[in-house]
Structure formats: structure tokens, C-alpha cells
Amino acid sequence: xxxxxxxxxxxxxxxxGSFLCISGGVGILRFPDFYTRMHAVGVTDTxxxxxxxxxxxxxxxxxxxxxxxxIILLMTLFISPTASHALARAAIHNNHKPVLDKT
Amino acid sequence: xxxxxxxxxxxxxxxxLSASFFxxxxxxxxxxxxxxxxxxxxxxxxxxxxxxxxxxxxPTRHKPVLALAVVVITGGLLIYGTLDxxxxxxxxxxxxxxxxxHYINDSMQEIGIPNIVTSVLASYRGFDTFGEVVVxxxxxxxxxxxxxxxxxxxxxxxxxxxxxxxxxxxxxxRIVTKILIPFILLFALYVQFHGDYGPGGGFQAGVIFAAAxxxxxxxxGMSTARRVINQSYIRFFAAIGVLLYGCVGVVxxxxxxxxxxxxxxSADPVAGQHLGIxxxxxxxxxxxxxxxxIIFFNFEGRRExxxxxxxxxxxxNNKGNKKT
Amino acid sequence: MLLGLYxxxxxxxxxxxxxxxxxxxxxxxxxxxxxxxxxxxxxxxYISMAKVEGGTAPIIAEGIKLFSNPLPHVLILTAIxxxxxxxxxGLALVVRIKEAYGSIEEEEIQKKDNLDC
Numbered sequence: 001x002x003x004x005x006x007x008x009x010x011x012x013x014x015x016x017g018s019f020l021c022i023s024g025g026v027g028i029l030r031f032p033d034f035y036t037r038m039h040a041v042g043v044t045d046t047x048x049x050x051x052x053x054x055x056x057x058x059x060x061x062x063x064x065x066x067x068x069x070x071i072i073l074l075m076t077l078f079i080s081p082t083a084s085h086a087l088a089r090a091a092i093h094n095n096h097k098p099v100l101d102k103t
Numbered sequence: 104x105x106x107x108x109x110x111x112x113x114x115x116x117x118x119x120l121s122a123s124f125f126x127x128x129x130x131x132x133x134x135x136x137x138x139x140x141x142x143x144x145x146x147x148x149x150x151x152x153x154x155x156x157x158x159x160x161x162p163t164r165h166k167p168v169l170a171l172a173v174v175v176i177t178g179g180l181l182i183y184g185t186l187d188x189x190x191x192x193x194x195x196x197x198x199x200x201x202x203x204x205h206y207i208n209d210s211m212q213e214i215g216i217p218n219i220v221t222s223v224l225a226s227y228r229g230f231d232t233f234g235e236v237v238v239x240x241x242x243x244x245x246x247x248x249x250x251x252x253x254x255x256x257x258x259x260x261x262x263x264x265x266x267x268x269x270x271x272x273x274x275x276x277r278i279v280t281k282i283l284i285p286f287i288l289l290f291a292l293y294v295q296f297h298g299d300y301g302p303g304g305g306f307q308a309g310v311i312f313a314a315a316x317x318x319x320x321x322x323x324g325m326s327t328a329r330r331v332i333n334q335s336y337i338r339f340f341a342a343i344g345v346l347l348y349g350c351v352g353v354v355x356x357x358x359x360x361x362x363x364x365x366x367x368x369s370a371d372p373v374a375g376q377h378l379g380i381x382x383x384x385x386x387x388x389x390x391x392x393x394x395x396x397i398i399f400f401n402f403e404g405r406r407e408x409x410x411x412x413x414x415x416x417x418x419x420n421n422k423g424n425k426k427t
Numbered sequence: 428m429l430l431g432l433y434x435x436x437x438x439x440x441x442x443x444x445x446x447x448x449x450x451x452x453x454x455x456x457x458x459x460x461x462x463x464x465x466x467x468x469x470x471x472x473y474i475s476m477a478k479v480e481g482g483t484a485p486i487i488a489e490g491i492k493l494f495s496n497p498l499p500h501v502l503i504l505t506a507i508x509x510x511x512x513x514x515x516x517g518l519a520l521v522v523r524i525k526e527a528y529g530s531i532e533e534e535e536i537q538k539k540d541n542l543d544c
Contacts, residue, residue, distance in 0.1 A: 107454070107456055107457075110456070110457060114463060114464075117464065117467070118463075118467070121467050121470070121471065124471065128477070128495070129478060129482060129483055129484045130477065130484070130495070130503070131486070132500055132504060133500050133503050133507070136504055136508065137467075137470070137507055140511045141467070141507065141511070144511060145463065145511055145514055148514070148515055148518050149459070149460070149518065151518075152456065152518045152522060155522050155525065156521060156522065156525040157525075157531070160454045160532070161453075161530075161535075163452075163453050167450075167451035170447060170450045170451040171451070174443050174447045177443065177446065178439055178440070178442075178443040181439045181443075182435075182436060185432055185435040185436070186432070190431030190432065191432065191478070192480035193431075194481075198477070198496060198498075199479060199496050202498060203497065203498050206497060207485065210487070211487055217487040217488065218485075218486050218487075219486065219494065220485055220497045220500045223497055224501045224505075231505060235505045235509060238509050239509075239512050241512075242512035242513065242515055242516050245516045245519070246516060249516075249519040249523055250519050250522065301486060302486075391508070398515050402522075409526075
């Protein structure tokens with residue numbers, strides 16, 4: 001019973017992670033401006049990695065692998081938003097203007 | 104493609120994709136090295152070069168038809184040459200039947216570490232790895248000869264004031280980096296000493312260590328980084344790595360066996376192998392980390408010198424215009 | 428055509444792409460990127476030769492009988508690090524060429540050389 005519950009929840013997390021990743025990719029292609037694209041990728045990339053890592057943790061709940069995956073999750077939560085911030089800051093610093101109205 | 108920044112970014116993505124390809128081919132050590140070196144350091148060095156040489160390419164005027172013809176003919180000849188090769192994944196191919204079964208079967212008894220790639224790299228083919236370390240050291244010396252510039256006192260004073268005024272700008276990045284750099288260095292040490300039991304070893308550890316120091320230098324300015332990491336100590340460490348490797352070999356010679364035969368290092372041959380592998384991986388890690396740091400510091404130092412020279416030229420031009 | 432050889436054909440295609448970039452573009456940085464692509468295609472050649480069907484990574488663990496060949500892995504490890512060393516020296520040379528000639532396009536450098544002689 002616990003086994004099937006773990007399997008189902010792990011599958012759900014992995015599928016959600018993949019869907020978020022794909023939607024981030026679609027966002028890069030469809031959004032009109034650099035900053036909106038940055039926002040799409042920053043949010044979906046971090047959440048997709050988090051979902052996939054949690055799904056992998058549920059696959060094998062006991063062992064050293066879980067601790068390693070938790071550490072990777074913490075690192076990703078620190079590093080990925082910082083990278084998006086660095087990119088957006090570099091764009092503003094180089095006077096890349098955002099598209100503000102739809103004309 | 105006219106924009107060289109896009110070209111460099113795509114080259115980095117290509118390196119990362121080839122690293123993931125190596126993982127599917129069961130080559131985990133190689134994938135680790137290619138990801139850290141090809142997708143990390145290589146992209147970084149090309150970006151630093153672009154900041155010095157200009158970001159866009161001048162368009163060419165002629166069509167390279169002759170080059171295309173040569174390429175197509177050579178490709179055809181090469182494909183004709185591969186028709187004799189064994190199929191993909193074929194277990195009886197000649198490459199799998201001569202020396203490799205000896206390594207796979209005997210590595211655990213003779214050397215006693217689980218990672219066969221490290222045992223082959225460090226013990227069975229230790230001499231090739233010695234040559235590789237010397238090549239990295241020579242590349243570092245070459246870059247020192249090409250790009251080093253003597254720094255004077257007034258340059259560091261002006262860049263110090265610039266550094267303090269930029270602290271507000273880079274606040275988020277600096278705080279996150281201060282939290283993360285100890286973990287990156289810890290991970291580098293973990294990779295260094297776990298090369299025997301999983302993917303890892305001296306090269307990957309050296310590159311990750313250098314990446315942490317380069318991150319610090321990029322965000323906090325070169326003058327602060329030079330105070331933290333003294334240039335002469337780094338050159339000393341690069342030489343120490345190669346010397347350590349050579350000395351392990353000479354000690355084996357003095358104990359009566361061949362050069363780089365680690366079983367002469369202690370009473371029990373397997374323990375001698377462990378000790379020898381540990382010491383040479385340490386030497387490799389020292390040299391790789393130091394040489395990568397030397398390369399980056401020299402590129403950045405050259406760039407700062409060129410920029411300050413340009414600023415001085417612009418100021419002199421403006422003063423000349425104001426006078427006339 | 429023998430379909431078991433497709434990995435070699437992919438390698439040859441990548442190698443020819445790298446070769447074309449080196450000989451057809453004039454910009455020095457693009458030439459260095461082309462060399463990197465060429466190098467990586469050679470690595471893929473060796474690593475795909477090392478794979479044994481049904482084998483795993485060559486790290487001894489309990490219960491695993493068939494390993495992929497570790498010997499090409501060792502050679503390619505050395506090759507990757509030597510490749511980055513030569514790329515770094517090449518980029519340093521590009522920086523010095525830019526300072527000496529003022530541009531990194533092959534045609535302009537040759538023109539300047541012909542003018543000076």
C-alpha cells in the first residue's frame with residue numbers, strides 16, 4: 001500500500017516537473033520581450049528542478065541518495081534565482097529597455 | 104552568425120550536451136570532466152577574450168565554395184573508411200578483448216579501489232597522466248609569458264575606490280556568493296578524495312576549486328582577489344603539484360622498483376598503491392587548480408590594464424579638446 | 428548500408444562541421460570554436476567505441492557483471508584536459524594578435540602583413 005502510494009506520488013512529481021520545464025521552453029519562444037522571457041524561465045526552471053528532485057527522492061526513500069538529493073535541491077534553490085537576477089541586472093545595466101505598451 | 108556572444112554561448116551548450124551524451128554512454132568520469140571543463144572553464148575563457156577583442160564579426164565577401172567541396176569529399180572518404188568498423192556496442196570488438204579484460208578483472212586484487220578508470224589512470228597508465236600534468240603546467244607558463252603585465256601602485260588604488268562604490272550594485276550576488284563559496288570548495292575536496300570510489304579525481308576537483316576562486320574574483324574585483332590569493336603562492340603551488348608527482352615516482356625508483364611503481368611505497372603492495380594514488384591525485388589537483396586560477400587572473404589583469412589605458416587615453420583626448 | 432554503424436556517421440558529420448568552420452570562416456574566435464567542435468567529435472568517437480551493450484559504468488559494485496571498457500575513458504580524460512590547455516593558449520594568442528594588428532579577421536591581418544613587408 002505504501003509502495004504504490006510512493007510510486008504514484010513520485011510519478012506525479014516527475015510529470016509535473018517535466019510539464020513545467022516544457023512550459024518554460026514554450027514561454028521562451030512565445031513571450032514578446034527579454035524580461036518576460038527571463039521571468040518565465042526563472043520561475044519554471046527552478047520549480048521544475050525542485051519537482052523532479054522530490055520525485056526522485058520518493059523513488060528510493062531510504063539511503064544516502066536522499067541526503068545527496070536534498071543538498072542538490074538546496075543548492076538549486078539558491079543558485080537558479082540568483083542566476084536569473086544576475087541576467088536581468090546585466091540587461092538593465094546595459095540599457096535594454098523593456099517593452100511597456102502594446103502599440 | 105554575426106554576434107560572437109551567441110556563438111560562445113552555443114559552444115557552451117554544445118559542451119553540456121556532449122557531457123550528457125557521455126553519461127548515456129556509461130562514461131561518468133569523462134562526463135564529469137567535460138561538463139566542468141568544456142561547459143564551464145572553456146566558455147568562461149572565451150567570454151573574457153570576447154570582452155577584449157570585440158563582440159561582432161566583420162562580414163566576409165567571398166563564398167567559400169572550395170572549402171565546402173573539400174569538406175564533402177573528406178567526409179565521404181571518412182564514411183567509406185568506417186564501413187569496416189565493428190558495430191555499436193558489439194561485445195567482441197577488438198577494443199574490448201586485448202588489454203581491457205585484464206584491467207577489469209585484476210584491478211580489484213592488484214590495486215583495490217572500485218573505480219576502474221581511476222586505477223587505470225593513476226596506476227596502470229600513470230606515466231601518461233604525468234605527461235598530462237606537465238602539459239597543463241606548460242600551458243600555464245605559456246599564458247604567463249604571453250599575457251602577464253607588471254602592475255604598478257596607482258592602478259590598484261583607483262580600482263579599490265571603484266570596488267567600494269560598486270558594492271551597492273552587486274549586493275544580491277555578493278551575499279549569495281559569500282554563502283555558496285565554502286560549499287563549492289567543500290564539494291571540490293569531496294570530489295578530490297572520492298575519486299577512488301565514484302566518478303571524480305584530481306582534474307575535476309582542481310577545476311571546481313578554480314571555479315570557486317574565479318567566482319570570487321569576478322564578483323569582488325581583481326584587487327580584492329589579488330589580496331586574498333597571492334600570485335606568487337599560486338605559481339608555487341602549480342610547481343609543487345608537478346614536483347609531488349615526480350617525487351612519488353623517484354621514491355619508487357629509490358626503493359628498488361620501476362619509476363611510478365607504487366607497490367614499492369609501503370610494505371603491503373595494495374596499501375602502497377592506495378598511498379601512491381592518493382599522493383598523485385593530490386599533485387594533479389594542486390596543479391590544475393593553480394593553473395586555471397593563473398590563466399583567469401592573467402586574462403583579467405590584461406583586460407583591466409587595457410581598459411585603464413583606454414580611459415586614460417580618452418581623458419587625455421578630452422583635455423586636449425578642452426584646451427584647443 | 429549497415430545500420431549498426433550510425434554512431435560513426437554522426438561523428439564524421441560533426442567532424443566535418445568543425446573542419447568546415449576552421450577553414451571557411453575568417454574570424455579567429457570562430458576558428459577556435461570550430462576546433463573545439465572537432466575535438467569533441469573525436470571524444471564522442473572514442474567513447475561510443477567503448478560502450479558495450481548491456482554494460483554499466485566501470486565502477487565495481489556488487490552484482491554487476493558486465494562493464495563498459497574503461498581504457499578509452501582514461502585516454503579521453505587526458506585528451507579533454509589537454510584540449511582545454513591548448514584552447515587557453517590559443518585564446519591568449521588571439522588577444523595578443525588583436526593588440527598587435529588591431530583586428531582578428533584573417534583577411535585584414537594578411538593585408539596588414541603584406542603592407543608592412
